[in-house]
Amino acid sequence: MSDVSFPPLLHGHQVSGVEDPFDTACKKAIFGCDAGLVTFNLAPDILRAAMVFAPEVPLRKAMAMMPTCGVGFQNALGALAPPEVAVHLEWQGAVRVNGARCGSLRAAASCSDPEVTPDWLVIGLELPLWPASEDTGHSPDETALYAEGCADVEAPALLESWARHSLHWITRWEDDNGRALHAEWRSLAHGMGEDTVQNALSGSFLGIDEDFGMLLRAEDTTHMIPLTSLLETS
Structure with a gap:
């Protein structure tokens, strides 16, 4: 196993080969593993990991763990x-x-009803x-970490940092009802104010509601697209 250590409340489980840690985390959650499990696969060319949560709030609020882990990743990479x-x-x-x-x-969860508290929620990172390919000209909008001046960032250290920073933001989300998380996420959001298409709806990305739902302005109306629409089938 790679030398990876996690902060208190989190514990790791490494997989190897072609095994997807997101799928593994979902399977373990279905069979009742403890919250705080971090599954991970550190291949030479890709880092994949997933965290298991046991929410105590309805799914529409629990889905805040997705942007929470996103902010945690930004902070983690920013530190390294x-x-x-x-x-x-x-x-x-x-x-x-x-x-x-x-x-x-x-993200995946044990249910899809936004008003039901799920038994488990899994957030994955890839x-x-x-x-x-060495020829990156065919996909200029796609990149990889080590092609962006980050060759000295070691995958195990980044995984550890992601876990620590995500845990920090989970605590802050619990302490202030998400106010600090909302402000931090907005400062990092890509595409806000621009035209976009989501769930077959097109319009201008105005911002987010209290549960991180997308506010999409389309002509004379504003649509709210919930984060739960991003859930994958487990």
Whole structure:
């Protein structure tokens, strides 16, 4: 196992080969594992990890763990990467490094009803370390961490830092009802104020509501697209 240590309340489980730690975390959650499990796979070219939560609030509020883990990742990479490296977050879960997409966050839960408190919630992170091809000109909007001046950032250290910073923001979210998290996420949001398409709706991305739902202005109306719409089938 890679030498990875996690803060109190979190415990790790490493997988290898082609095993997807997100799928593993969902399976373990279904069978009743403890909250705080972090599954991870540290391949030479990609970092994949997932955290298991046991929410005590309805799913529409628990989904705040997705932007929480996004902010945690931005803080983690910001602490390890050169200061000129910029990290931003898309509402849909994509991570952007120096303007180009570089991995993403994803979510799955035991239910899909926004008003039901789920038995479990899993947030996953996938981050390419090296480009899939040396010819990056064919996909200028896609990048990898080590192609963006971050070759000295070691994957185990980044994973540890992500866990610590995410745990910090979870605590702050619990303490102030998400006010600090909202402010931090907005400062990192990519595409706010721009036209976008989400759930077959097009319009201008105005911002987020108290539960991080997307506010999409379309002609004479404003749509609210909940974060729960991003849930994957477990």
